[in-house]
Amino acid sequence: MNIDKLLHDVQGLLGRTLNNTQSPEEKDLFRIAAAALMYISETGRIHSFEDYLQLGKQDPPYAVASFKTREEADVWLKKHPEPPHGAHVLIADEYHLVAHRRESDIRSLIKLPVIDYYLADLARSGTTTPVDSFSTREEADAWLQNQPEPPRNASVLVAGKYHVAIYHRLINHRALYPLPVTTQEPERNAGTGDRAGTP
Known part of the structure; x- marks a missing residue:
């Protein structure tokens, strides 16, 4: 993605749409949208905006x-x-x-309750095979903090219950959340402590 070209193309689209819009109210809205893009550029926030655009559907909501x-x-x-x-x-x-x-x-x-909605969406999409299993939350937290490359929405079992390991990439923060519902049974070998599937 070339963020400079992308912003230029979006500004061009806004300008063309503005010229074809009859409503004064809508013209003002397009001007505000164009001003928002100029603000991003003129305040040096282009790279932060580029990072924001690259957040995927499965990424957690943005936090600063x-x-x-x-x-x-x-x-x-x-x-x-x-x-x-x-x-x-x-x-x-x-x-x-x-x-x-x-x-x-x-x-x-x-x-x-932002995280509650996000976790509910993850749970509805179905849990993945757990990459590991832990007896306590403390063990699971220690595992997550020691991962050289944080897993992306990896499922783990903590005391037999599904949790998801989440990486807030833009602030370099790792967190473990219990899922509100489970959609599959833990696999038989999930409690063996085998780290082979660990990212």
């Missing part, structure tokens, strides 16, 4: 930062010179929305 505790996230938000209003951050692997009112400088983090 991750924190172990709410306290860490609150400190980050308080000290941030310009909080990214509307962005998602992870707190203990749960999604939160960054809200910032410029006029009053009110800042807050609002927990959202």
